[in-house]
Amino acid sequence: MPELPEVETVRAGLAKSLDGARIYKVQLMRPNLRLPFPDGFAQTLENKRILGFRRRAKYILADLEGDMVWMSHLGMSGSFRVSKDAQIKHDHVIMDFEDGQRLTFNDPRRFGFMDVFGAKDEDKHPYLAHLGVEPLSNHFNGARILEAFKGRKTAVKQALMDQKLIVGVGNIYASESLYMAGIHPEREAGSLKKVEAERLAVSVVDVLRAALVSGGSTLRDHKQLDGNTGYFQHHFNVYGKKGQDCPCGTGKIHSIQSLTQGGRTTFYCPVKQR
DNA sequence: CGGGCCACCTGGCGGC
């Protein structure tokens, strides 16, 4: 389920149930997800209290007693649930807590992964060290986009999804942000003017914040930890709407179009986005 | 280093 708003919603759900809880037992139902679980993964987590949950990019980071960090990534189809329901297909990690709660990680496609490492190694972690700016931080603005995109020949849509430049924006919110900013997805990233970069920064923030307020987007049957579904999908302007009338209100009635970039589908308005 | 492409997986859906 995961772009920034969905991951942040999951993080908040984990925090609500499990802040301060002590891990009692960790069961791995298979030796790997996309990556192998590190040696001693279960033993390292067991008997440690969770001090809090943070998010960096699309990674969930749990601070543990003993200056350790438990990292999770949801991939495309990963989800957590706090419940004592029976095990179901694709439940790969089951964590029981001292207070009786059970946390289960389910991931049909197994593109997710987990790791555990010392807190002092976090900044050097190969998957965390080269991440770009957090779009909901006060370091993010048009100037930052201009700097990140400078000299890039790649399409602005792909630059927007490049986690080394800006984190948290995936395929849905890249399309939605570019639509809102009125920028054509195939524009060369390095060609953005200052005003366009500023408009894009505002659009990215607006779209992510609006999605966050809605509890993220729920495609297919995905549920949040508490069993609720996000509902931002009802506010999409273009994502998944190829052929439908464009809501932009510019000129004559026209339809939303799609194209493929880097193997991913992009949705856009050929009139509003230039 | 940048950019393009493939790989990793399972499941759901539309078309025949």
Add this chain to the structure above:
DNA sequence: TGCCGCCAGGTGGCCC
């Protein structure tokens, strides 16, 4: 009903 191809919210690694 069954099979087939295609698509899906991500990202690491390989190649040039």
